[in-house]
Amino acid sequence: MMNSDRDNLFAQTLADPGLFTFNESVVGVFPDMIQRSVPGYGTVIAMTGQLAARHARTGSCIVDLGCSLGASLLAAASHPETAGCELIGIDNSPAMLRQCRSTLDKALPNNTIRLQTGDITEQHYDNTCVFIMNYTLQFIPPNRRLALVKKLRDALQPGDILILSEKIELAEPAMNARMIDMHHDFKRAQGYSDLEIANKRQALENVLIPETRQGHIDRLNQAGFSHCDVWFQCFNFASFIAVA
Numbered sequence: 395m396m397n398s399d400r401d402n403l404f405a406q407t408l409a410d411p412g413l414f415t416f417n418e419s420v421v422g423v424f425p426d427m428i429q430r431s432v433p434g435y436g437t438v439i440a441m442t443g444q445l446a447a448r449h450a451r452t453g454s455c456i457v458d459l460g461c462s463l464g465a466s467l468l469a470a471a472s473h474p475e476t477a478g479c480e481l482i483g484i485d486n487s488p489a490m491l492r493q494c495r496s497t498l499d500k501a502l503p504n505n506t507i508r509l510q511t512g513d514i515t516e517q518h519y520d521n522t523c524v525f526i527m528n529y530t531l532q533f534i535p536p537n538r539r540l541a542l543v544k545k546l547r548d549a550l551q552p553g554d555i556l557i558l559s560e561k562i563e564l565a566e567p568a569m570n571a572r573m574i575d576m577h578h579d580f581k582r583a584q585g586y587s588d589l590e591i592a593n594k595r596q597a598l599e600n601v602l603i604p605e606t607r608q609g610h611i612d613r614l615n616q617a618g619f620s621h622c623d624v625w626f627q628c629f630n631f632a633s634f635i636a637v638a
């Protein structure tokens with residue numbers, strides 16, 4: 395794991411909880427926060443690198459959408475098969491990308507990874523073999539998700555892939571409630587207090603909008619992907635592979 399301050403952003407009762415944003419204070423604790431909040435995160439990032447390596451095509455791009463501090467880019471770059479590809483990270487938080495640049499340069503001096511500040515729904519994409527979108531589509535307004543996924547599909551050749559990881563909702567309400575409880579148990583076991591868990595939940599309300607596994611699979615098919623399935627799930631966090 396990258397070095398990181400401990401996340402205690404939600405440890406106090408919040409007078410004005412506001413909406414969750416990816417600002418400087420989040421950036422400082424981000425690696426600790428995501429590791430202790432997303433069950434299976436380390437596995438997903440490592441396997442993302444492996445999947446990117448298997449699908450790397452020389453002369454094309456591997457693009458990480460919502461790259462945050464570049465964990466997936468580093469995982470991809472650690473495989474020699476990706477050396478013939480251009481690695482690109484896109485994020486709309488300038489604070490996040492500043493820290494990402496310094497993290498990447500420390501870990502991989504002389505790297506040629508390109509970082510772009512911008513909204514992933516507004517970019518033009520082409521000549522890509524692997525799109526990585528780990529825990530980012532959930533922050534895009536639902537009515538803009540299909541257009542984005544279609545754009546990604548159109549920039550891929552048959553056999554190329556999209557790796558998509560998301561917090562999901564379970565179709566059956568009782569099972570959904572159980573999964574949420576299991577996730578909260580995980581966070582408690584990671585040292586978060588009940589107050590922190592409740593505050594974070596409130597801050598993410600209407601900001602992080604999860605969908606069901608089937609909802610994601612239907613959209614991927616509708617966007618023109620030929621095959622898709624879940625390759626990893628831990629509680630209510632799932633990772634999909636969609637093959638163009």
Ligand code: GEK
Binds near residue numbers: 462466486487534
């Ligand atoms: C990881 N993938 O470590 N355009 C660009 N970036 C965006 C947008 C947008 N419209 N909306 C949100 N972001 C990373 C983790 S974090 C997930 C991804 C989380 C960015 C936002 O700035 C943040 O860096 C990232 O998407 C989501 O595997 O914090 O739960």
